[in-house]
Amino acid sequence: KQEVTQIPAALSVPEGENLVLNCSFTDSAIYNLQWFRQDPGKGLTSLLLIQSSQREQTSGRLNASLDKSSGRSTLYIAASQPGDSATYLCAVTGSNYQLIWGAGTKLIIKP
Amino acid sequence: DGGITQSPKYLFRKEGQNVTLSCEQNLNHDAMYWYRQDPGQGLRLIYYSQIVNDFQKGDIAEGYSVSREKKESFPLTVTSAQKNPTAFYLCASSIRDGDHEQFFGPGTRLTVL
Numbered sequence: 436k437q438e439v440t441q442i443p444a445a446l447s448v449p450e451g452e453n454l455v456l457n458c459s460f461t462d463s464a465i466y467n468l469q470w471f472r473q474d475p476g477k478g479l480t481s482l483l484l485i486q487s488s489q490r491e492q493t494s495g496r497l498n499a500s501l502d503k504s505s506g507r508s509t510l511y512i513a514a515s516q517p518g519d520s521a522t523y524l525c526a527v528t529g530s531n532y533q534l535i536w537g538a539g540t541k542l543i544i545k546p
Numbered sequence: 547d548g549g550i551t552q553s554p555k556y557l558f559r560k561e562g563q564n565v566t567l568s569c570e571q572n573l574n575h576d577a578m579y580w581y582r583q584d585p586g587q588g589l590r591l592i593y594y595s596q597i598v599n600d601f602q603k604g605d606i607a608e609g610y611s612v613s614r615e616k617k618e619s620f621p622l623t624v625t626s627a628q629k630n631p632t633a634f635y636l637c638a639s640s641i642r643d644g645d646h647e648q649f650f651g652p653g654t655r656l657t658v659l
Contacts, residue, residue, distance in 0.1 A: 439588065444586075466644075468649075469647065471650075475636075476653070476655070477653065478550075478552075478636060478650040478651050479636065479638075479650040479652045480650070481647055481648070481649065481650075484647050490611040524588070524589075526588075526589075532566055532643055532644045533591060533594075533604070534589070534591070534648065535588070535590030536589040536590075537588050538586055538587055538588045539588070
């Protein structure tokens with residue numbers, strides 16, 4: 436059974452630092468992996484989607500990588516800003532086309 | 547303005563009552579989904595629908611019911627049989643079911659009094 440883990444559960448860093456969020460999954464048979472952002476009490480905003488055949492995707496200050504063989508993905512945020520504070524969720528699309536979710540990493544960027 | 551709307555934003559229910567959460571999309575998407583989010587846990591799939599007049603149970607369907615009479619609408623009813631309904635409920639849609647990107651609504655927070 437596919438399991439998705441995000442460590443750490445919470446992270447606090449000073450403004451301006453580059454940072455990496457981690458996501459690991461147990462079954463490499465995935466169609467894609469997605470990173471989402473969730474602000475408190477709000478819905479989810481899709482940040483990046485990486486197809487299983489891809490190694491990385493970039494959008495602005497965000498870069499997501501995917502290593503299927505090791506069951507890992509990272510979300511790299513460059514030059515962090517207070518507005519980046521949110522919970523970041525990753526999810527994989529498994530063989531039954533359903534999304535399996537991590538519990539998220541709560542990120543706080545200190546001004 | 548294309549998107550997904552959910553209403554109400556906050557909902558309070560007395561024990562023993564059924565309540566219905568609304569989800570509407572104008573993205574012309576075939577597939578729609580309902581998820582439940584609890585603190586410290588990943589989202590869990592309640593029900594999904596690949597096409598009008600068709601829907602399937604997700605991982606935690608017990609105590610919930612849905613309908614899909616129109617492409618744009620996928621309401622979720624939380625019945626009195628749901629033992630612990632207090633949670634944040636998220637609706638999503640995608641072009642088709644499969645490995646396509648899902649788009650999410652703003653959510654409904656349900657609290658049982």
